[in-house]
Amino acid sequence: HRTVVKHKTDVEDFGSVFHLYVWGTSLAMTVIRSIGSDYGLGAWCWTENARTGKVTHFITFYAPLWGAILYNGFTYYQVNRMLNNATRMAVGMSDRSYQFDTGAEKRALNKWGYYPLILIGSWAFGTINRMYDFVNPGHRIFWLSFADVLFAGLMGLFNSIAYGLNSSVRRAIAERFDMYPERFRRMFPAIKPRSQQDQELASL
Secondary structure (H helix, E strand, C coil): CCCCCCCCCCHHHHHHHHHHHHHHHHHHHHHHHHCCCCCCCCCCCCCCCCHHHHHHHHHHHHHHHHHHHHHHHHHHHHHHHHHHHHHHHHHHHCCHHHHHHHHHHHHHHHHHHHHHHHHHHHHHHHHHHHHHHHHCCCCCCHHHHHHHHHHHHCHHHHHHHHHHCCHHHHHHHHHHHCCCCHHHHCCCCCCCCHHHHHHHHHHC
16 A cells, blocks of 8 residues: 555664554553453453443454454555556556556455455454344353354465465365365366366467
């Protein structure tokens, strides 16, 4: 955002500021959570079940979480809009090489856009579950609690699919499946074996 939207090239100079912000806020939230907390277990894990503990939980976890989601969504929108304007200008100038480079940048940017969506998908049910329990303490909804635990636990899987499952990884998985029967190889029909890809490149 600082580089593309604000046209600044001094991002690396802010490394110490970033460290101070991340570790400082983490320490502050940890200290706040430890004051007056019995570190009990339950729906409000590591926080006492009284209303004061629940409010503390919202302030120290869910408020920063949704603040990060909103900030990431806002910066993604601004960077995406800036790159779209640059793409339209490149199309107007008929600069084919720039259009090609921009296409690669757009694919990388789209992957960045998954980040707020993954956070929303992972923590939406948890947030709703905590809000419901705050309004109606002691009255839990089974499917909501189940979705809370399930989707929060799947955040790592969502990240690995969004950022790690690229063409190279899919090709490596397909090569491993070549050692198994045909029914397993049907799971990756769109991935061509390396030998077939090499033949196509040679013909080009």
